[in-house]
Amino acid sequence: MSQARSRMEITTFTGSDRIPVLAWDRDRSIRDWLVEHRGEVEAVLAERGAAILKAVIATPDGLTEISSALQYGVAELSEESSPRSQVSGDIFTSTDYPAAYPIQMHNEYSYGSRWPLRIMFGCLQPAKTGGETPLADMREVFKRLDHGLVHKFVEKKIMYRRNYTPGMGVGWQAAFGTEDRECVESYCASVGIRPIWIGKDTLRTEQVGDAVLTHPRTGESVWFNHAFFFNVRSLEPLSLREFMLGEDEDDLSTNTYYGDGERIEPEVIEELRRVIGACTVVAPWGKGDVMLVDNMLMAHGRTPFSGTRRVVVKMAEVVTRDATTAAAAAKPGS
DSSP states (O other): OOOOOOOOEEEEEETTTTEEEEEOOTTSOHHHHHHHTHHHHHHHHHHHSEEEEOSOOSSTTHHHHHHHHTTOOBOOOOOOOSOOOEEETTEEESOOOOTTSOEEEEOTTTTSSEEEEEEEEEEEEOOSEEOOOOEEEHHHHHHHSOHHHHHHHHHHOEEEEEEEBTTBSSOHHHHHTOSOHHHHHHHHHHHTOEEEEETTTEEEEEEEEOSEEEOTTTOOEEEOSSTTTTSGGGOSSHHHHHHHHTSOGGGSSEEEEETTSOBOOHHHHHHHHHHHHHTEEOOOOOTTOEEEEETTTEEEEEOOEESOOEEEEEEEEEEEHHHHHHHHHTSTTO
16 A cells, blocks of 8 residues: 655744755655655745754764765866865865854855755754854845845956965865866866966966856846955954955955956945845744755855854756856846
8 A cells, every 4th residue: 555645844944034954754755855845845945945853863964865865966176265175975064264253145156157956954953052054035136235235246247366376275176176277277278367477386267257146947037146255345353354355355265356457346235235134034043953044035144153153055057157147038028
């Protein structure tokens, strides 16, 4: 006799009713339950941008099981910007960054030519205090931003300048997965990045990207870029920001400009900070929790924390900039 189909229920909400928590049948394995309800889970992600599964993993490899059940493709990515440590296979620490500092809101790889559509965060050990992974709906950010500001970014685009300097953040060898300069140059040429070698082992890159993209599955416009996150004025606390503003601008690890090289005005960065902050919600981590995130619909960050915190991440389902261009062209009236 076949087993009766179970129901998927959204039992509770956190963060002002904006992050759904999915109830699953504890009499079944999480894999079997996700296989049965895959379509419904994806519908929730399309509508809400994220969802939480409570107490579903005990080890990092639990993320692989969840990814397999949801039939997510492997994400092979380049141009890494966040320092991470490999945990198992394509599962990494979320970000290796001092606990006392917040990690600002961002969409993974939104500066690049390809990025993961799905991100799975797994909490193996919640921090004693803080350490949440806040989320911000980038559809709402796009709607709330001043129309003149958005128009200027759409027209001029965004230039990202990055310096891969030995001993500072992610090196170019790790970012591009090679120690061969010619391979780096070939890759850069293929995706429109301008590489500039400085001295023996420092690489500076400049690339221009769009500020607003169309989600390839929902057809919605989203504010999807690193204009705020990579800008030196986004840094917190204020003491760190002021210190970095005193450094040579050309030597900063990352900074952002309008596409023609014009500096982005300080008041524009503050407006981005304000609007993104107003759209941000926070849910507490519990041990074994998994957060499923649509990387184009939701930006994420990290609050400061104390104690031991162990959150791992797996990225999946690669999307290319060309796919978003095709989605935009398919919109009615485009």
